[in-house]
Amino acid sequence: MKPTVSPPWAYALQLPHDPRAPGIARATLRAVLKAYGLGELTPTAELLAGELLNNAHCHTDGPYALRLRSSSPEGIRVAVWDSNPRIPPGFAEERVPGHHPPGTAENGRGLHLVRSCADRWGAASPADAEDAGDAGDAGKLLWAEVTPGSPWRRGGGSGSA
Secondary structure (H helix, E strand, O other), X not given: OOOOOOXXXXXXXXXXXOOOHHHHHHHHHHHHHHHXXXXXXXXXXXXXXXXHHHHHHHHXXXXXXXXXXXXXXXOEEEEEEEOOXXXXXXXXXXXXXXXXXXXXXXXXXXXXXXXXXXXXXEEEOHHHOOOOOOOOOOOEEEEEEEOOOOHHHHOOOOOEO
16 A cells, blocks of 8 residues: 655755765765655656756856755656756747757756656745755756656656746
8 A cells, every 4th residue: 555645745955065975976966866765766766857857066156055845746857956047948938849959969968858757847046945844045956857758658748838
């Protein structure tokens, strides 16, 4: 029997700008999912978190934060706050349909993976985001949600904000 997530839960992990921080955050994510009986979401949630954390680590010089919360009894929202207010291409409200990095690009594939693997994704300023916690008004929050039986696991589908 799968446990029911009630009341909703939320966790926040402040991370220093350190190359070990994304690994520590992924380990924390695995522990949270295991504690709530959501182990089947671990591979996808870890991929989403890893890409969002890597984006924060590569594009900021300061600390960043992993935020996890239940998005439904069986799903989770993975969010990463960082101090850079620039929302990357593909996460902006003005999404370009079929936006893909050029084949020779050295960057840009990670957030494409997030958009491809998440049920929903989006970006917000921390002042507008319920996941922001005490991040204040600076920076941005990128988020992605995943639930069991996601369309992409069944052979197709896309996310939306």
